[in-house]
Amino acid sequence: MYTFSEIKIALSESLAKVEQFIQTVSPATLHAKPTAKWSIAEELFHLISSDMGSAQAFSQSASTLRETRHSLRNYNEIVAEYREKYAMGGIVIPTHLVPDEETHNRQQMQFLDDFSRAASTLQQSLSTWTEDILDLFTVWKHPLLGPVTAREMLFFTIFHNRHHLASMQAKQTYLENNAKM
Template structure:
């Protein structure tokens, strides 16, 4: 991702761009490349399944009635995309890794996993448009398992960066980096 999204429209546009780039990359891998890995050294299929497991709860949370979500203090502005990115990088530097329900165990065909992943991004875009205004993104809190309470906007920033982080990690491991 080249820009730093902030508004609801910019976040949706970034999700849409990821929905084009990432599935195209994963779909273009040979079956051998897609599945080469272990539980300790993830294959592209593991990374993709992890992203599915991570994106789905955020997409679901966007459908919850807002009165069921904690309010964010009104004087506490949402951090910007790069600040959330840096917060996540700091957590990774401490050795934090995926665990529990976020550990991938990919099953199914490459096409099915790519389609399911693309569907999670499409659902995020749809739910963001249907259930949230730009101002509401700052008014409510979702809890990230490592980063703690984040505004809905910050959670979407995390989700965008998390997808980008894994895509670039897989590209680097296969020596297939792209220049956005």
């Protein structure tokens, strides 16, 4: 998963799997909090906001971006660095990515519509990017990873979708198993 074509396929798959998952979430599990961490609804809000942020980053014209000044990292390096720094603590999630009070009033279909729109916007935002410029420009400064190129941002976005999907699936399984008791 290193060429732009392979990355776009992996991104599309990660987005489709989240979309499919949203369709399986029952009203009883959507807002339930099995742990002190976020509910499925809160994770969906965070994921939708994050994917829209990625779309915004890719909507910028390359001519307005800074040239990359760091060594390039592959998918596995992005994931390992993120996990290492996350485990050390100290991440401050930007406020626009933190669930708000309105999140608690939203239902499954609203999340599905918003996620579908975010996924579509993100994929459309890649239309002006090409393989030969993915590593040339810094598109964002991640709170833990620092400056990231377009390719690194795509790696992170794929990982981030997969990470939150696994977390939401675990919460769903836990809630469904404990509701039957």
